[in-house]
Amino acid sequence: MPRVVVVGAGFGGLHCARRLAGTSVEVLVLDRRNYHLFTPLLYQVASSLLNASDIAFPVRKVFRRSRNVAFRLAEVTGVDAERRVVRTAEGPEEPYDYLVLASGARPNYFGEAAIERHAQSLNDLPSALRLRNHVLDCFERAAVAGAEERRRLLTFVVVGGGPTGVEYAGALAELVRLIAGRDYPTIHRSDVRIVLAEGADRLLLAFPPGLGAHAHRRLERLGATVRLGALVRGVDSGRVTLSSGEVIAAETLVWAAGVRADTLEGGFPAPRERNGRLRVDDCLRVPGADGVFAIGDAAAFVQDGREIAMLSRPALEQGYAAADNILRAVRGAAPRPFRYRDPGIMAIVGRGSAVAVLRGGVALRGWLGWWAWLGVHLYFLIGFRNRLAAMLGWAWNYILYDRPIRFIVREARPES
Amino acid sequence: MPRVVVVGAGFGGLHCARRLAGTSVEVLVLDRRNYHLFTPLLYQVASSLLNASDIAFPVRKVFRRSRNVAFRLAEVTGVDAERRVVRTAEGPEEPYDYLVLASGARPNYFGEAAIERHAQSLNDLPSALRLRNHVLDCFERAAVAGAEERRRLLTFVVVGGGPTGVEYAGALAELVRLIAGRDYPTIHRSDVRIVLAEGADRLLLAFPPGLGAHAHRRLERLGATVRLGALVRGVDSGRVTLSSGEVIAAETLVWAAGVRADTLEGGFPAPRERNGRLRVDDCLRVPGADGVFAIGDAAAFVQDGREIAMLSRPALEQGYAAADNILRAVRGAAPRPFRYRDPGIMAIVGRGSAVAVLRGGVALRGWLGWWAWLGVHLYFLIGFRNRLAAMLGWAWNYILYDRPIRFIVREARPES
Numbered sequence: 054m055p056r057v058v059v060v061g062a063g064f065g066g067l068h069c070a071r072r073l074a075g076t077s078v079e080v081l082v083l084d085r086r087n088y089h090l091f092t093p094l095l096y097q098v099a100s101s102l103l104n105a106s107d108i109a110f111p112v113r114k115v116f117r118r119s120r121n122v123a124f125r126l127a128e129v130t131g132v133d134a135e136r137r138v139v140r141t142a143e144g145p146e147e148p149y150d151y152l153v154l155a156s157g158a159r160p161n162y163f164g165e166a167a168i169e170r171h172a173q174s175l176n177d178l179p180s181a182l183r184l185r186n187h188v189l190d191c192f193e194r195a196a197v198a199g200a201e202e203r204r205r206l207l208t209f210v211v212v213g214g215g216p217t218g219v220e221y222a223g224a225l226a227e228l229v230r231l232i233a234g235r236d237y238p239t240i241h242r243s244d245v246r247i248v249l250a251e252g253a254d255r256l257l258l259a260f261p262p263g264l265g266a267h268a269h270r271r272l273e274r275l276g277a278t279v280r281l282g283a284l285v286r287g288v289d290s291g292r293v294t295l296s297s298g299e300v301i302a303a304e305t306l307v308w309a310a311g312v313r314a315d316t317l318e319g320g321f322p323a324p325r326e327r328n329g330r331l332r333v334d335d336c337l338r339v340p341g342a343d344g345v346f347a348i349g350d351a352a353a354f355v356q357d358g359r360e361i362a363m364l365s366r367p368a369l370e371q372g373y374a375a376a377d378n379i380l381r382a383v384r385g386a387a388p389r390p391f392r393y394r395d396p397g398i399m400a401i402v403g404r405g406s407a408v409a410v411l412r413g414g415v416a417l418r419g420w421l422g423w424w425a426w427l428g429v430h431l432y433f434l435i436g437f438r439n440r441l442a443a444m445l446g447w448a449w450n451y452i453l454y455d456r457p458i459r460f461i462v463r464e465a466r467p468e469s
Numbered sequence: 470m471p472r473v474v475v476v477g478a479g480f481g482g483l484h485c486a487r488r489l490a491g492t493s494v495e496v497l498v499l500d501r502r503n504y505h506l507f508t509p510l511l512y513q514v515a516s517s518l519l520n521a522s523d524i525a526f527p528v529r530k531v532f533r534r535s536r537n538v539a540f541r542l543a544e545v546t547g548v549d550a551e552r553r554v555v556r557t558a559e560g561p562e563e564p565y566d567y568l569v570l571a572s573g574a575r576p577n578y579f580g581e582a583a584i585e586r587h588a589q590s591l592n593d594l595p596s597a598l599r600l601r602n603h604v605l606d607c608f609e610r611a612a613v614a615g616a617e618e619r620r621r622l623l624t625f626v627v628v629g630g631g632p633t634g635v636e637y638a639g640a641l642a643e644l645v646r647l648i649a650g651r652d653y654p655t656i657h658r659s660d661v662r663i664v665l666a667e668g669a670d671r672l673l674l675a676f677p678p679g680l681g682a683h684a685h686r687r688l689e690r691l692g693a694t695v696r697l698g699a700l701v702r703g704v705d706s707g708r709v710t711l712s713s714g715e716v717i718a719a720e721t722l723v724w725a726a727g728v729r730a731d732t733l734e735g736g737f738p739a740p741r742e743r744n745g746r747l748r749v750d751d752c753l754r755v756p757g758a759d760g761v762f763a764i765g766d767a768a769a770f771v772q773d774g775r776e777i778a779m780l781s782r783p784a785l786e787q788g789y790a791a792a793d794n795i796l797r798a799v800r801g802a803a804p805r806p807f808r809y810r811d812p813g814i815m816a817i818v819g820r821g822s823a824v825a826v827l828r829g830g831v832a833l834r835g836w837l838g839w840w841a842w843l844g845v846h847l848y849f850l851i852g853f854r855n856r857l858a859a860m861l862g863w864a865w866n867y868i869l870y871d872r873p874i875r876f877i878v879r880e881a882r883p884e885s
Contacts, residue, residue, distance in 0.1 A: 086877070087605065087609060087875075087876060087877045088876045088877075104520045104521075104522055105520075105876065105878060106520055106873060106874040106876060109876050109878075111652065111875050111876065113648075113652035113653070114652060114875075117651055117652060123654075125609075125612065125613060126606075126609040126877075127613075144613045145613065178876075178878050179878060179879060182878070189503065190542075193503060193541075193542040196541065197541060197543075197560045197561065232529075235533055236527065236529035236530060236533060237529070238539075438865065438871075438873050449854065455854075457522060457854050458522045459503075459527050459530075460503060460504045460521065460522060460525050460527065460594075461502070461503045461504075461542070462521060462525075462594050462595060462598070463595060
């Protein structure tokens with residue numbers, strides 16, 4: 054049986070392997086994590102609303118009944134396209150006949166080492182948990198700090214006005230509304246400052262202007278401050294300088310200003326775009342590397358003259374498409390070009406409100422957008438338990454106005 | 470108003486402060502964690518059954534409606550009984566009129582540095598999460614290891630046949646039954662070895678002999694091996710030597726062989742027992758330190774010639790008693806001696822079975838014990854949400870035979 058190695062169990066890799074389950078190929082999924090992560094909800098873990106386990110799902114469980122799909126926990130360090138093997142940090146090399154690179158993305162600091170050092174990110178589960186711990190810790194420290202230090206500890210700068218930045222800023226504003234004056238009787242809501250900085254002249258660039266403006270108004274009503282046309286010029290411990298010259302004394306900088314492909318740094322010699330994505334042809338194949346496909350954030354797939362955005366939905370569709378093209382190649386048929394039919398995008402802006410654009414340009418906002426958001430996210434969460442747990446978490450938050458998971462849990466010592 | 474400082478928000482400290490809420494004293498609770506932890510269920514977090522958030526509860530939320538109770542997140546480093554202040558690692562000293570030391574316990578390695586270095590513990594939330602990660606990681610590594618290494622990675626030695634060791638060994642055996650051959654198709658249940666080592670000649674010394682024997686049989690039926698009269702003589706990386714001379718090649722050593730008081734190491738000059746507990750009089754006062762009480766694991770309270778065990782229930786009762794004695798002192802009344810009326814003890818041994826001794830010596834086991842265990846644990850869990858979440862978790866496990874939270878989630882880099 055031809056052997057397919059899938060690197061990454063995110064939206065692209067997982068759905069590719071799912072499509073290949075039960076077919077006449079042997080599949081090996083490699084990931085450095087043992088779970089599939091529903092990244093669109095990471096910001097809810099970071100803001101004390103959901104448990105990590107509500108948005109994660111063990112990869113091995115997904116494929117438990119699929120005899121032809123195996124999983125291995127491994128960090129992939131490179132690919133030898135000549136010998137057709139994948140190299141891993143520890144343990145054996147894995148040979149392949151077909152390779153699917155679905156290795157996802159990591160935050161893009163655009164080479165700014167100071168930002169990388171000081172910023173919190175919202176990229177994976179550890180970083181979301183770290184951000185949760187960090188924000189609560191700022192409140193604890195502020196409760197016993199002097200006036201100036203307190204102000205600094207309670208200032209949170211979120212960089213990036215895309216869905217991640219907007220959703221996190223909204224969720225943080227609601228967390229503040231819940232805990233300021235209540236969990237922390239000496240901290241008033243007006244002591245807390247949330248600044249959302251976006252380089253462009255409006256929020257949510259990928260959405261129609263009306264929805265960006267709506268999100269802008271919603272965020273300000275929730276108590277956040279929006280700075281448009283504002284890039285981060287410099288960061289040192291405790292201070293963020295914007296391109297306008299404004300200096301903000303802030304303990305916390307949350308980096309949501311973009312991601313770049315995390316494609317086996319240096320380990321796969323194929324042409325890439327500046328954002329790290331591998332160039333692929335219209336059938337998702339990496340030119341010059343026989344049998345190699347790239348999908349999702351790892352692949353710079355160009356359609357109608359533009360690269361498809363790094364989002365979960367196109368990754369998922371490309372996972373299916375790559376699987377189908379592999380099965381076609383196995384039986385000697387010609388591959389079929391991939392075409393992305395955008396079903397729309399959406400972003401939640403605080404409690405009970407969202408903005409969404411559906412296929413055909415239908416724009417939703419407020420309650421209607423929120424219901425659409427709810428349905429789509431429940432549908433794509435993997436596993437009945439996760440759906441149930443997330444739904445209960447949202448209902449709990451919605452009815453009781455509570456963020457139950459406000460714990461500071463840190464590793465006391467590193468794992469040996 | 471007289472100021473009461475409570476050190477520790479475990480069972481003793483939390484219930485002491487609860488009793489003082491709404492009275493005419495000012496209360497400050499200090500803890501290095503921002504949550505109260507239901508430690509009797511830690512082993513269920515370590516065995517992928519419950520979320521950390523199901524057994525933790527934010528301290529600030531407990532006292533949100535109590536105007537006279539405040540909380541501060543702080544590591545207490547010592548007490549100056551002369552000046553009547555509590556010293557903290559960072560931030561201001563806290564003056565007190567009355568002080569309640571409820572600082573809990575930590576694992577007792579009896580001075581064995583090698584054990585402390587190699588062992589996993591089950592003492593707090595980070596250690597339980599670390600143990601969960603570690604066990605799953607052993608399975609992942611075993612799946613690609615050679616025969617000998619694989620055997621070593623799949624051997625788990627649990628030291629200590631008290632409730633913690635018995636409950637964890639049982640929960641681990643059931644986790645193995647669930648994942649071996651299913652999540653890990655190449656690992657058979659018989660490849661996994663769980664050894665429970667106890668120094669005495671039977672398990673559960675605090676229970677009547679019949680119940681210890683019952684737990685012993687149950688554990689063996691679940692696939693664990695019990696070694697009685699077995700002390701750990703030596704540990705190095707990958708090998709555990711027992712007092713019998715038996716050498717077990719094992720990656721994992723879980724230390725459940727006892728705890729010692731964690732009473733502000735060296736920072737409070739009062740007489741202690743060898744287990745670190747402070748001597749107290751029959752009213753829970755520390756002799757020679759005016760206004761200072763010690764309770765729970767921190768206090769060596771002697772009743773009928775024996776020290777009361779380090780368990781959550783006596784700590785809780787002593788919390789109430791210390792609070793009452795403080796209120797009596799405030800109004801000039803004489804303190805009342807504390808007397809512990811043991812309501813019984815219980816331990817769960819795998820799915821749907823427990824052993825329990827109730828007041829008056831009534832012994833329960835099997836299903837009946839399990840229902841008693843369920844009722845008691847739900848009753849003492851704090852917060853409706855935690856009760857609901859734990860109950861759903863147990864039902865999920867019970868009906869579907871699933872451990873949903875089997876994730877390896879590690880901090881990628883230390884919190885700055």
